[in-house]
Amino acid sequence: MSQAFNPTRRAALLQSCGILLLGIGGVRIANAASRPAKDAVQRVVVVGGALAEIVYALGKETTLVGADTTCTFPEAANRLPKVGYQRALSAEGLLSLRPELILTSAEAGPPGVLQRVADSGVKVVRFEEQHSMESVREKIRGVAAALQAQVAGQALLRHFDADWQQLQAEAASRPLPPLRALFLMNPPGTQSMVAGQQTAADAMLRYAGVSNAMQGFTGYRALTPEALATAQPDIVLTTSDALQLAGSKAKLLAAPGFSLTPAGRNTRVVALDTLFLLGFGPRLPAAVTALRQGIASAMASAA
Amino acid sequence: MESIIHPATVRKSTARIPGELRRLGILPGFLLLGCLLALAIIAAICLGAYRISPEAVWQTLLGGDAGADRSARVLIELRLPRIALGLLVGAGFGAAGSAMQALLRNPLADPGLIGVSSGAALGAAIMIVIGAPLLAAIPAASAGFAVLTPLAAFAGALAVALLVYRLAAADGRVVLPLLLLAGVGANALAGAVIGLLSYVASDTQLRSLTFWNLGSLADANWQTLGTITIPVALGIAMIAAHTRSLNALQLGETEARHLGVPVRRVKHCVLLAATLSVGALVSCTGQIGFIGLVAPHCIRLLFGPDQRILLPGSILLGALLVVSADVAARTLAAPTEIPLGVLTALLGAPFFMLLILHSRRQFGI
Amino acid sequence: MLSLENFHLSYLHATLFNGFSLAVAPGEFVMVLGRNGVGKTTLLRALAGDFALEHASRKDCRSTLRLNGTDVRQLGARELARSRAVLAQHTPNTYPARVEEVVRLGRYPHADLTTPYPPDLIVSEMLAMADATTLAKRDISRLSGGEFARVQFARALTQIWLPAAEQADSPRYLLLDEPTAALDIAQQHRLFATVRRLTREWNIGAFAISHDCNLVARYADRVVMLAPGSCLANGAPKEVMTDSLLEQCYGLPMRLRGDWAESIPYFEPA
Numbered sequence: 001m002s003q004a005f006n007p008t009r010r011a012a013l014l015q016s017c018g019i020l021l022l023g024i025g026g027v028r029i030a031n032a033a034s035r036p037a038k039d040a041v042q043r044v045v046v047v048g049g050a051l052a053e054i055v056y057a058l059g060k061e062t063t064l065v066g067a068d069t070t071c072t073f074p075e076a077a078n079r080l081p082k083v084g085y086q087r088a089l090s091a092e093g094l095l096s097l098r099p100e101l102i103l104t105s106a107e108a109g110p111p112g113v114l115q116r117v118a119d120s121g122v123k124v125v126r127f128e129e130q131h132s133m134e135s136v137r138e139k140i141r142g143v144a145a146a147l148q149a150q151v152a153g154q155a156l157l158r159h160f161d162a163d164w165q166q167l168q169a170e171a172a173s174r175p176l177p178p179l180r181a182l183f184l185m186n187p188p189g190t191q192s193m194v195a196g197q198q199t200a201a202d203a204m205l206r207y208a209g210v211s212n213a214m215q216g217f218t219g220y221r222a223l224t225p226e227a228l229a230t231a232q233p234d235i236v237l238t239t240s241d242a243l244q245l246a247g248s249k250a251k252l253l254a255a256p257g258f259s260l261t262p263a264g265r266n267t268r269v270v271a272l273d274t275l276f277l278l279g280f281g282p283r284l285p286a287a288v289t290a291l292r293q294g295i296a297s298a299m300a301s302a303a
Numbered sequence: 304m305e306s307i308i309h310p311a312t313v314r315k316s317t318a319r320i321p322g323e324l325r326r327l328g329i330l331p332g333f334l335l336l337g338c339l340l341a342l343a344i345i346a347a348i349c350l351g352a353y354r355i356s357p358e359a360v361w362q363t364l365l366g367g368d369a370g371a372d373r374s375a376r377v378l379i380e381l382r383l384p385r386i387a388l389g390l391l392v393g394a395g396f397g398a399a400g401s402a403m404q405a406l407l408r409n410p411l412a413d414p415g416l417i418g419v420s421s422g423a424a425l426g427a428a429i430m431i432v433i434g435a436p437l438l439a440a441i442p443a444a445s446a447g448f449a450v451l452t453p454l455a456a457f458a459g460a461l462a463v464a465l466l467v468y469r470l471a472a473a474d475g476r477v478v479l480p481l482l483l484l485a486g487v488g489a490n491a492l493a494g495a496v497i498g499l500l501s502y503v504a505s506d507t508q509l510r511s512l513t514f515w516n517l518g519s520l521a522d523a524n525w526q527t528l529g530t531i532t533i534p535v536a537l538g539i540a541m542i543a544a545h546t547r548s549l550n551a552l553q554l555g556e557t558e559a560r561h562l563g564v565p566v567r568r569v570k571h572c573v574l575l576a577a578t579l580s581v582g583a584l585v586s587c588t589g590q591i592g593f594i595g596l597v598a599p600h601c602i603r604l605l606f607g608p609d610q611r612i613l614l615p616g617s618i619l620l621g622a623l624l625v626v627s628a629d630v631a632a633r634t635l636a637a638p639t640e641i642p643l644g645v646l647t648a649l650l651g652a653p654f655f656m657l658l659i660l661h662s663r664r665q666f667g668i
Numbered sequence: 669m670l671s672l673e674n675f676h677l678s679y680l681h682a683t684l685f686n687g688f689s690l691a692v693a694p695g696e697f698v699m700v701l702g703r704n705g706v707g708k709t710t711l712l713r714a715l716a717g718d719f720a721l722e723h724a725s726r727k728d729c730r731s732t733l734r735l736n737g738t739d740v741r742q743l744g745a746r747e748l749a750r751s752r753a754v755l756a757q758h759t760p761n762t763y764p765a766r767v768e769e770v771v772r773l774g775r776y777p778h779a780d781l782t783t784p785y786p787p788d789l790i791v792s793e794m795l796a797m798a799d800a801t802t803l804a805k806r807d808i809s810r811l812s813g814g815e816f817a818r819v820q821f822a823r824a825l826t827q828i829w830l831p832a833a834e835q836a837d838s839p840r841y842l843l844l845d846e847p848t849a850a851l852d853i854a855q856q857h858r859l860f861a862t863v864r865r866l867t868r869e870w871n872i873g874a875f876a877i878s879h880d881c882n883l884v885a886r887y888a889d890r891v892v893m894l895a896p897g898s899c900l901a902n903g904a905p906k907e908v909m910t911d912s913l914l915e916q917c918y919g920l921p922m923r924l925r926g927d928w929a930e931s932i933p934y935f936e937p938a
Contacts, residue, residue: 120381
């Protein structure tokens with residue numbers, strides 16, 4: 001679902017609350033009544049790694065004039081002027097890049113800043129995140145529409161759907177054994193956060209066909225050794241950044257409690273790039289495939 | 304001796320008396336502060352991530368066709384309200400800080416001490432974590448959520464300040480040392496409840512909480528400014544009306560009472576004024592620390608403890624610190640922003656330490 | 669007349685004062701003698717209005733204080749302060765203010781009155797009267813105990829200063845709690861001599877606590893000797909400062925050297 005900030009604030013507020021409440025899926029194209037929509041936008045700032053991937057996949061990267069720090073793929077996205085972290089944007093900073101259009105993820109904020117930017121006449125299109133395949137399709141459709149690249153959008157969607165069907169077929173023919181996996185956000189030490197329900201990691205584990213070892217809470221929570229011993233994960237999933245920080249798989253699992261779990265005893269760790277794994281961009285089918293392969297090989301090598 | 308005043312008895316000695324307390328001249332000092340503030344405001348108007356030429360700034364300020372041009376909108380809708388809010392934050396915190404330090408006769412007193420800041424944070428946290436999900440069920444209420452959080456913060460500021468006051472007062476008599484202790488207790492409690500709330504908060508709620516706790520001028524707009532200017536100005540005016548009484552209070556409560564100071568009324572007025580202005584400010588900027596402590600302290604070290612000098616001085620220096628810190632926050636890492644609280648401390652602390660170094664002799668070393 | 673009537677005060681089940689009355693008239697210098705803890709400072713605070721104004725609702729503390737015939741509860745704190753100044757035993761002097769600034773605080777209750785006399789002139793005059801002119805620009809937190817005591821004295825005088833023409837119509841009162849405790853012998857005499865002189869010249873009534881019988885004998889118009897819970901004696905020094913009363917007062921045999929008829933006698937432990 002995408003949503004536009006209308007130049008008239010009240011209308012925007014009413015719209016936004018209506019949309020939020022109903023929670024309808026589907027793309028709402030930004031209300032472009034105030035500007036002629038004939039010629040395609042030339043200056044775009046993208047906030048959110050998945051959206052940047054889509055812009056590149058649509059071949060519209062020449063329109064990009066800025067991106068936030070989560071836009072790390074493809075490599076070229078790193079060289080765009082950075083507007084800071086997606087959750088701590090600056091109104092004047094965004095405007096200083098003189099964008100016509102800002103594409104933002106659900107996490108972008110603070111809300112007041114985006115409202116301020118929209119008030120000054122920049123079209124802001126925000127994409128909701130459900131951590132689902134359908135979310136990715138909506139993002140693709142929405143970005144393509146906002147960039148007036150509907151043809152490229154259709155092609156990308158077809159490609160994505162084909163990949164997804166291939167993945168489904170593969171998963172059906174060669175399912176993983178029933179496993180309990182734990183997603184570790186950062187290396188143990190001060191406070192390691194693990195993923196509960198309604199998180200990108202939880203959704204990825206579900207798509208990969210394994211269950212989340214941490215049940216009973218939503219979002220990310222600090223991990224305690226006893227909760228870990230109770231959860232009994234067979235395998236630990238983490239990001240490659242976290243693994244690099246920890247130094248090695250053995251060091252990642254050196255924290256108290258891991259030795260009491262099958263994952264710790266057999267040093268079963270799968271690490272993938274953060275944006276690739278959790279971004280829910282066009283590479284989702286590839287990420288699920290990579291996750292399945294990683295889990296399968298970790299189970300095989302340790303067995 | 305006749306008790307008629309002879310002008311001749313006033314000695315005008317120019318010789319340096321041993322042990323004389325020397326200070327910066329008030330007129331040159333204030334001129335300097337005023338010039339620096341004016342420079343900071345000019346810099347704040349002209350500088351920013353969005354490049355606007357000085358001529359364009361000038362034309363816009365003269366009332367050119369604003370609204371049509373994007374740079375004019377950036378200037379009028381983003382930069383100017385931010386500068387105005389910065390001035391208000393500096394002035395409000397400076398004034399409240401100077402009054403609290405005088406009232407408590409403690410140079411380390413801070414407006415946050417009576418629980419206003421932590422109360423505001425608590426109010427906002429309750430609104431974000433508990434209030435918002437409840438209100439989401441009512442369509443009309445969720446539309447006003449952006450307004451409700453500052454309101455909840457202001458209510459929290461008043462509530463916690465009232466609790467601290469009740470703990471430290473009986474029959475309308477406020478025991479100041481008890482006020483300090485009650486403030487410490489209430490701040491700890493508010494901090495703990497905020498911690499608990501952030502523990503149960505969802506990811507999104509946690510994000511709003513963090514943004515709120517860091518303190519920022521980014522949400523400045525003319526509408527909010529219009530609303531908070533009233534309590535802040537009222538608070539400053541109430542403090543200004545009591546500068547002489549606060550001076551007399553430096554001798555201690557009993558002495559002040561013997562001098563005819565309506566001690567109870569002064570205490571109530573100053574506490575209410577600090578709560579009003581700081582509560583209103585933190586409810587729309589989040590927690591910005593340090594200004595209320597450092598601005599009055601620096602002015603006292605420079606110009607002495609006379610509240611009639613200290614109050615305007617603290618207002619000027621507070622405004623100067625906040626506005627220049629915000630210029631740095633906006634421009635140093637443009638187009639991204641550095642958290643304001645980091646820069647106020649980064650700018651104020653070395654200055655503060657330099658002054659302490661110069662005033663060591665006053666403390667006998 | 670500053671008159672305290674029917675003063676009751678009990679504290680932790682001990683009755684300190686029970687129906688005590690005392691008046692100080694303009695033009696007179698009353699000094700109080702008594703052993704430690706007998707309630708001299710409490711009596712001074714009662715005369716200052718601390719109990720009548722602040723603890724009016726307390727059951728264990730009752731008193732009526734009249735200033736020139738008016739109950740102080742009917743006067744504002746400020747109006748009372750224009751007519752009586754208090755010099756306390758301990759005043760914090762830890763913050764870096766200038767002596768002249770502290771003395772000028774004495775004009776606080778007069779701030780809303782228009783007067784042709786600039787406060788700065790009054791301050792420097794009063795500093796001179798307290799022999800503290802050279803201290804004017806000093807930092808109070810760097811003064812010696814005796815120097816600060818003189819500054820406080822100057823502040824108290826500044827508080828009740830009036831132009832000569834208005835003095836006769838408005839009697840004022842000066843309450844001093846051991847003002848000479850930190851002073852050298854010359855300053856002790858200087859201070860009490862000044863107070864005694866001002867009672868005559870300024871039309872003020874003075875009340876002072878002192879532990880020095882010789883100073884009291886020399887400067888007081890009237891001596892109040894306090895015993896626990898009661899007044900032991902109240903009268904002119906030569907009537908009440910006898911060796912027997914002084915022995916009762918302090919619990920120590922005292923001897924008078926000399927005779928009231930010839931000059932002021934000298935008091936010493938027997």
